[in-house]
Amino acid sequence: MAGDEISDGENAHPAATPQLRRRLGVFDSVMIGLGSMIGAGIFAALGPAASAAGGALLVGLAVAAVIAYCNANSSARLAALYPQSGGTYVYGRERLGPFFGYLAGWGFVVGKTASCAAMALTVGAYAWPGREHLVAVVAVVVITAVNYFGVQKSALATRVIVFTVLAVLAAVVVVCLTGPDTGFDGLGITSGHGVTGILQAAGLLFFAFAGYARIATLGEEVKDPARTISRAIPIALAITLVVYLCVAVAVLNALGADALAAATDPLAQAVAAAGFGSLEPVVRVAAVIASLGSLLALILGVSRTTFAMARDGHLPHLLDAVHPRFAVPYRAELAVGVVVALLAATADLRGVIGFSSFAVLFYYLIANASAWTLSAKPWPRLVAVLGAVGCIVLAAFLPLASVVPGVIVLGLGAVIYAIRSSRRP
Template sequence: MSSTDPTPGSLARRLGTGDAVVVGLGAMIGAGVFAALAPAAAAAGGWLLAALGVAAVVAYCNAMSSARLAARYPESGGTYVYGRQRLGDLWGHLAGWGFVVGKTASCAAMALTVGSYLAPAYARPVAVAAVVALTALNLFGVHRSALATRIIVGVVLVVLAAVVVAGLLGGTGPVVGAAGGGPVDGWSVLQGAGLLFFAFAGYARIATLGEEVRDPQRTIPRAIPIALGLTLAVYALVAVAALRALGPAGLADTPAPLAAAVSQAGAGWLTPVVRIGAATAALGALLALILGVSRTVFAMSRGRHLPAGLDAVHPRRQVPHRAEIAVGVAVVALVCVADLREAIGFSSFGVLIYYAVANAAALTLRRDEGALPKAVPVVGIAGCLLLAATLPGTAVLTGLAVVAVGVVVWWAGRGVRARR
């Protein structure tokens, strides 16, 4: 039996370093670069690049903690697994719970983004079709999903390169300055960082695929920092180009910042290309999100923190088909009935709590287990909690309510797990 052949009940290890990096890039770049800059600029003003730097520091700490833990525990589930192993059953459950609920909302938001860019008058039907199509693609196997993500990332990067060139060459606006809403203080910069952090969260998808990566002890710690570094470089270039084309105030005032940037820079012919690129990016994010959420559902079902039966593995394709279908159905339901314009804040809260648990778990690693310098997980915990506190009040209150429901679900399932 080869190293990629699965044992009964496990997932096939088919992803190499390049595939894992592309999955992370598809999630991070597709999740926020076309939309997150405007609300972040409204909060941080001319300090947008500083906010980007703060978000990147917190994301780096989270990435390094996640990488060390994923190498130690190369299983599907990410921080759900790490929290249980290092901190106790409740903390792992809460991490997985926050990830599944928050990222299911993110899936719906990305699907609606696809619909709003491609056919605004039919946004919901198009969003439903996108969810159904990508769920079906995932059912055919993670290797095909990684290949599709590679194509999507390539298209998006070409579009972003065109935006950067147009903005840098045609723009004349200031890169620093007030956003038009008065002075910017440290709290505003942190709020901008919290909004931008949503766009960095995709490296979790690499960790949640730990059971499907070849040589995970080497591949995951290499893939996560590479994906994060490439994403930061892309975001910084795009932010500078958008600021040069529009200025902080202009960037803050537009719902489609990159389309506005190329138009203002005198390259209006690029606007339709940017809109298609935005829809493609959202598709890439949706593909990676469905992939990651379904693997966490699979792991939580296997641990009996979610209903039994969702941990089934397809006998031929070696994918968690029931978990993938369940996630797809939940996302379609949200797309059909929910107004998800505030879902980004709620999702960010769940993701930040998820990574706070990851950093806490990394803090317990010993030197012989690949422990990081203590400052890395400590800064990660503090950064996650601080950025979570800066989010809109409704997102914080809703997030805390969801955490409380998660505690109730964990408590109610104790008897089932004890009988195993």
């Protein structure tokens, strides 16, 4: 994919600049992407999506998948050309200029930090209702410790989590499609909210797809990045789409659109409605495991972008240190862990999800704009334009309570950039 790209602007850093070690192959990269996507989203997003679009949430899933594909295509092309930690922070800087790269990094760090808190709170909600915040903080501390001791250990933990969750989701699909109390009456593709409801559902479901960026943000730790990243991102996205489609059809079949819209724990309710109540505790445990997997990969990605921004002087240089033994950006990881723990102790789950969605869509808008500059060929540019327009549309249909804080925080980032730039020689 990178053969047609413009090859100017190689990003070699001076020998004295802290560098990370390349350890991850295609399989581990796919596992990290799956761990980010097949997480808490599939256990929580189906209910709100059904509330927005009814049975037409399947159409919303297709819309979200198309936009996710465009974003993934743009990210893969850029990551193959710029295999460094930081993802779209690096791509925006190199293709559009330092300001846009900075804004992408700012949006990613603040948005995904909120996502980390959301995943931690989901762990708490499933593991110990009524003590969500306490459990969330403990989860953040444990995951930060795992990441601190090396990315290979993180990849191994993610692999175990992904296979466990996929096995449970496969069981959910089978019992919800074949159970004694199931029919096929809940699969009508109807929506009482029209196009608006479908786009709202797509925005909610896109939140669950967005984890493939984690592969790109680990670009500096991937072996043969041009080959590995360009393969890992579409493979992870394709597997996730198939899993989500199967689970959505199965849960709609077991519950119907109305019951699904009212459910806060739809997969657990679906297996019970299908006549397999004994499987419900297993589903709840899997939800906790999946959320931990997402939290692990999210903190991994946020810390790498923080490391890259610190290395370039946009964040304190204290955060660009690499551990001499474990070869990880340990100070960035610890700083992210502290901030996420504070949010998990104080924030509201729905609020952080909405805010995160807005910031992540802005991040991918810059990714697509950056990819548009890579080639003059019609198809790559069309994909980038479709991805950018899709990000704008989905962001516009988010609740106002998510859009306003998002605009304020992005504006604050722009002001900070302007102040720092004015003080430089």
